[in-house]
Amino acid sequence: MTIAETYARFAAREVRGVSPTYERLALAVAGDHELLALLGTLPPAKRQPNLLFGVVRLLGGPVEDPAAFHDFAVANWPAIEAEMRVRATQTNEAGRCAVLLPVLAALPQPLALLEVGASAGLCLYPDRYAYRYGDHRVGAGQPVLDCALTGTAPPTRLPEVVWRAGLDLNPLDVTDSADVAWLDALIWPEHEHRRARLREAAAVAAADPPLLVRGDLVDDLPALAAQAPSAATLVVFHTSVLYQVPAPGRDAFADVVRGRPGHWIANEAPDVLTYEALPTPPSDAHYNVLALDGTPLAWTRGHGQAITWFG
Structure with a gap:
């Protein structure tokens, strides 16, 4: 192209x-x-x-x-x-937690979250935010994440997270004004609601900073995953990250993550990871594929604003 x-x-x-x-x-x-x-x-x-x-x-x-x-x-x-x-695009959209929540809430609790391509780690707090799926609300925190959900019932509980860590080639710090300025610059011009969401999510992360490690998603994932508490379900996840990784690196990452205990949640464009069959997406707009352990479950919009379940 x-x-x-x-x-x-x-x-x-x-x-x-x-x-x-x-x-x-x-x-x-x-x-x-x-x-x-x-x-x-x-x-x-x-x-x-x-x-x-x-x-x-x-x-x-x-x-x-x-x-x-x-x-x-x-x-x-x-x-x-x-x-x-x-620089790299490090959009840290907390709204993406709304499309992850149906999967996270259904896994054996408590959870140990490890995000690959974590940026500033704002998606590591799905248990701290509140969610609105139409008229159905879950949680009482801030920000409130709105998501149009079709094809399945909305989740009824928040996950229990006992450990959270992120891996990134260039981790960002929400207490650093220069890093926050870059996160703000990546938000599209009209999206004032996302700027407000960034400020609210950044306050959550600043109050209880996650473990963010500078490293490669293949070489450094096993050592970080080994730090997760054994009594929790390890969940390695990523969203709109692997398109920045050359195809051989994606394959190597998939091999590494499949070798870990626990679960793997991917939320990537349909041409980034290989699936045997996918249904027709809801429209010509850009969608990601939400998958659990290699099985595709839903189409999702890039900022977490909609999820169409087919799994």
């Missing part, structure tokens, strides 16, 4: 109807030969829309007007390129 096709696909499948600003901007970049040439100087993994747009926002650039974005990006390309080369 060419860079232009990547941006056009992002506009059509990921942000259409969700972020008009980014839809307009992605379509403009897809037809902007000067910006496409600049993006072509970056490694393939560093050309993605979310990374470019997040870096421009971090540097104070405009994203509402494509012409102003073009001028800013061209004039400031050395600074933008430098940031894109060293």
